[in-house]
Amino acid sequence: MLDKEIKSTELAKELKESGINIKATDVVRELARMRGVEFKKGTTLVKLTIEEADRIRQIFRQAKVAQPKIKTATAKAVEIKKKAEGKKVEGVQRTEEREKEKLVEKVERIPPQKVRDFLETPLKEVEKVEKVEKVERPKEPVIKKEEEKKEFEEEKEGELPPIIPIIPDEEVETKIPVRFKKEIDVEKVEKFKVKPGMQKAFQAIKKIEPKKWIEQKPFKKAKDKFKKVEPASALPITAPRRKSIKLEEGTTVKEFAELIGQKISDVIKKFMELGYMPTINQPVDMDAAVLVADSFGVKVEIVAPEQLDVIEELVEESANLIHRPPVVTIMGHVDHGKTSLLDAIRQTKVTETEAGGITQHIGAYKVSLQGKDITFLDTPGHEAFTALRARGAKVTDIVVLVVAADDGVMPQTIEAIDHSKAANVPIVVAINKIDKPEANPARIKNELAEYGIVPEEWGGQNIFVEVSAKKKIGIEQLLEMILLQAEIMELKANPNRPARGTIIEAKLDRGRGPVATVLIQSGTLRIGDAFVAGTASGKVRALIDDTGKKINEAGPSTPVEIIGFSEVPTAGDVFTCVEDEKKARQIALARLQKQRLAEAARHKKLTLDELYSKIKEGQIKELGIVIKGDVQGSVEAIRSALEGITHPEVKVRVIHAAVGGINESDVMLAAASNAIIIGFNVRPELKASNLAEKEGVDIRLYNIIYDAIEDVKKALEGMLEPTLKEKILGRAEVRQTFQVSRLGTIAGCYVIDGVISRASDGIRVIRDNIVIYEGRIASLKRFKEDVKEAQTGYECGIMIENFNDIKVGDILENYIIEKIAAKLN
């Protein structure tokens, strides 16, 4: 025998001498367990290594220490159990439950289920639990099944084996060897497996729902997801079944059914069983969804949509940035020569580079001057600019403001100035048509100076260039000046990162599917890159440059046409490259759901009613206002009065003030700047009010200047009173007029939208978007019959009380006044 070995008999003797009453067979059994082997039954002599002997000494000593404490705790448990069982026999069944609960409360440190499991097990079975034996009676640390039975049969009442892991004493924490815990768990699983009750339960379920069991068998593997299911197999499953799914708020019932891979009718049936009756396109109730998914064996994890939509905006280190070309938009009044100027620039440059000229392919193009590029966006000013900006996209670096030298500053010139200023984009002025004899550039400079556009030679900030688009005069100089402006701005981007850009325009091409022109703003886009843009996603299949040439990559400030979108994206959407198509799809889906929720919540940009609460929350630091009025005098009066309002926390800023009706451009500007619109004696155009509704822009209409000013003041102070808000019922266009002696003028109208109702509060006559009269309906007829109302698409005859000056083309706007409490605080 080696020094490093010890016999089992010797170890048993040693332990016995130290007061632990065990036999050699106990040591052998314990050793067998440790080594994971089996010795012949009755083996007493085995050699142990010193380490093994130490381990066994430790085990038996620990067991001895643990013994009395465990006994106390378990004895208590068994006592209660016995008592409970005894009472049960006597018929007092409820007491058993109460006793059980008490016990569960007492043994807080143990998972309640474990305690319950124990209590649920018939006493006889408890008595057989071998794990108990191992700790309670260290002389028998390992018990084999057959022996166990015999030995336990010999046990007498009162000497019941304690139940190990379960009930620790209240004051003393019981130490149980880890390996015992393992055994207990294994045994529990085993017991569960053979429990006859479970088998019965399964049988019962099969009987109740035989159809579903059959239906659930032929689940397909995930990789077969997109394979078409053979009609013959008539699979009821719409998608492969997954064990767990992520569910987002806003998921429709239909999508939910697809997610859990069940037939929509089955899912709805389940919902109905819960007393919830949704329609397929309705967002699913999360609680009900969890229950229903569970009944199909699918676990649900509820995730917030934004969790999926995490596209990290990389913080660029200045070392990675290099100069990029400027992106320029041309704006100006109608007929001042925007298109001609763009053409002139393109022709000049195209003929220079490629003989024969190339037709422009996409809504943006790049020109090159002395090796430096400039990107022009060729979309009408407002759309390229305000519409994109309203979506939070800033694409334009420089605005070229075209003003005809023979005409001067006009309403759209001012609008363009206001738009550029609101977006903080520098303006380069192109005084066009200088070839005309009546051209007067000096006058233009004077006029523009009034709007804060001052030439450098006068000490201002703006570069002015005199050009003729028609005669191609000054074009090169204009481009040089644009490059100079760009240099001052130090426009930079990192080309070595995943591409990011903005959708400039998008369409569905018959042959090529959805295509979009994207302005790449940073990074480099390559064929094969996966991307997401708004709710569209995809993989770059082809890249086409502004001349129609296929290219392999596009860097910063490059406009490029992309093929490979899943659907047509929206202009203004941010285009971002992501790791793979799957991630792109997930993000797009998450956004779609979020969008749906947002639509449901109808998020308003800013209303006067909400202003005060937003000021209090610190969300508003500046109140932007767009003023539109019938005459210059009132517009100016409102502007100066509003600008005169002082408030400790909020600055009132008039971002645009002009004469005329409220148009789409005004709404876009307000939406982009989170401003409100004040209309004085003017009305919004139909398209503009629809857009305002969609964008959540607050349009306030007044016919008393004082009211407008008071409302803004009160809103700033949180004192806005419950307002009488008018609601437009409908609009009719005057198509004919009839003079009836004694009665007056009858307007033969066509209802263009909503309804014209006799029961309304008023009707106003609008000519060129300006209110010329407001009154009440005197009579409403259809084919000589008096009617209560006339719906959209119908003709009717309207007479207005005390008003006969109706003309063909007038719009009659019918409204009611609703009392709406101001929503403050």
Ligand SMILES: Nc1nc2c(ncn2[C@@H]2O[C@H](COP(=O)(O)OP(=O)(O)OP(=O)(O)O)[C@@H](O)[C@H]2O)c(=O)[nH]1
């Ligand atoms: N004489 C002269 N005429 C010009 C010049 N530039 C443009 N025009 C003329 O002015 C008219 C309007 O030019 P467009 O380029 O269509 O003007 P625009 O600003 O694009 O007009 P919209 O697209 O309607 O907003 C056309 O008849 C042009 O021929 C110029 O430099 N000199």
